[in-house]
Structure formats: C-alpha cells, structure tokens
Amino acid sequence: MANLTISAVCNQHCPYCFTGDHLGGSGSNRRFLEPGDLDARLDFLDRSGMDQARFLGGEPTLHPHFSELVERARARNKKIVIFTNGLMPQESLACLEALPATECQVLVNVNEPAEAGEATFERQRATIRRLGERALLGFNVYRADFRPGFLLSLIADSGCKGASAGPGTALPLRGQCLRPPPSIRGDRRKDRALCSRRGRGQCEGRVRLRFRALHVL
Numbered sequence: 001m002a003n004l005t006i007s008a009v010c011n012q013h014c015p016y017c018f019t020g021d022h023l024g025g026s027g028s029n030r031r032f033l034e035p036g037d038l039d040a041r042l043d044f045l046d047r048s049g050m051d052q053a054r055f056l057g058g059e060p061t062l063h064p065h066f067s068e069l070v071e072r073a074r075a076r077n078k079k080i081v082i083f084t085n086g087l088m089p090q091e092s093l094a095c096l097e098a099l100p101a102t103e104c105q106v107l108v109n110v111n112e113p114a115e116a117g118e119a120t121f122e123r124q125r126a127t128i129r130r131l132g133e134r135a136l137l138g139f140n141v142y143r144a145d146f147r148p149g150f151l152l153s154l155i156a157d158s159g160c161k162g163a164s165a166g167p168g169t170a171l172p173l174r175g176q177c178l179r180p181p182p183s184i185r186g187d188r189r190k191d192r193a194l195c196s197r198r199g200r201g202q203c204e205g206r207v208r209l210r211f212r213a214l215h216v217l
C-alpha cells in the first residue's frame, strides 16, 4: 500500500494532525503535486502491482486539478482511495460522486461536532450523504474522554459504509499499527498481547484500536 501526498494545504486544524508541520507548503514552495508528476508515481504503483491510487494531504480535494489527478489514475485502472476531512470543493465532490462505489473509497475524517463546530460538521454530513456507500468515517482518538456516540447517528443518517476509530492520527487504521498518544497509551504488555492476537506481534508495544460496534458493513 502506498499513499500519495498531493496537497500540502488543509482547511482544518486538527490537534492530532500527523502532517501539521508540513502543511501550507513549509519547507518547500510546492503546495500541490504537479499533475504531470503523478505519472511517475503511478508508474511506481504499476511496477509494485498496486491497484489503488490513494490520495492524501493536507486536504487532497483542495488540489486545483484534483479531477485531473483522479482521471489520470483511473486511466491506469486504479481504484481511487481518498483521505479527506469532507470539506471539499463541489467540483471535487462531483468527481468522486461520478465514480462507481466499487472503484472509489473515501475515508472522511470527522471530529466530534462540539469540537468541529456546527457549521463544519453539517458540511461534512452533507458530503458524506452525497458520497453514500463510497464513504467510510474515520475518527481519531486523541483524548481519553472522547464521545463517539455521534458516529452511530451519522452512519445511520448518511448511508455510508461505517466507521473506523483509532488513536490520534489522520491515517486509516485497517491493517496498520500506530502508536497512541501518551494520554491513552495503555500497559505495554497488554498492548503487545492485543497486537499478537492480531498476528502483528513485532510492533514493540504499538496498539491498534478499533471499535467494532461502530462498524456497519
């Protein structure tokens, strides 16, 4: 699996952001991947036998040529996987809506409504509704006192695939082990046991958290 960073720009400021230091193009004047530069990356995916083009950022849908990037990847028969906060331009949303659900998965990273703000959360809800079964919710656990109940109503209300929750990072957690922040890090031996039960015992105390009750697949 390879993720392609196509944007160093984001319209959110999540406290757990794994890429915060690099947002805004700092360290480089390049805020967005040049469309022509995608081809070399797609060549790499082809050589590696990968059938997915996985776009992330920053916020990938803010790329001014987002639709073109998707088209280039689709021309190589890649399934499209997008990691987004759901606050996307209409053109990007229309581009994703036009793809069959079997060829497109959009992991929409949401925060608790009280933290996101009502207007932001409603924009995200509207996007998730339009994406329907293309959408999978992502929720990052970066405090011990989070309240994930809103995800259930969001899943029921939007027709999305379900939700995946995990320790504070914007990355998707399927098949991955990530180190939780100190505030929720548990006993190292228990973490190892959890990982071992999943057959991933070499990860030195890292733990993956998923809340199966939230999955409506």
Ligand code: SF4
Binding pocket: 010, 011, 012, 013, 014, 016, 017, 018, 019, 020, 057, 058, 059, 084, 085, 109, 169, 170
């Ligand atoms: S976690 Fe994602 S949505 Fe939040 S600030 Fe970072 S890149 Fe943006």
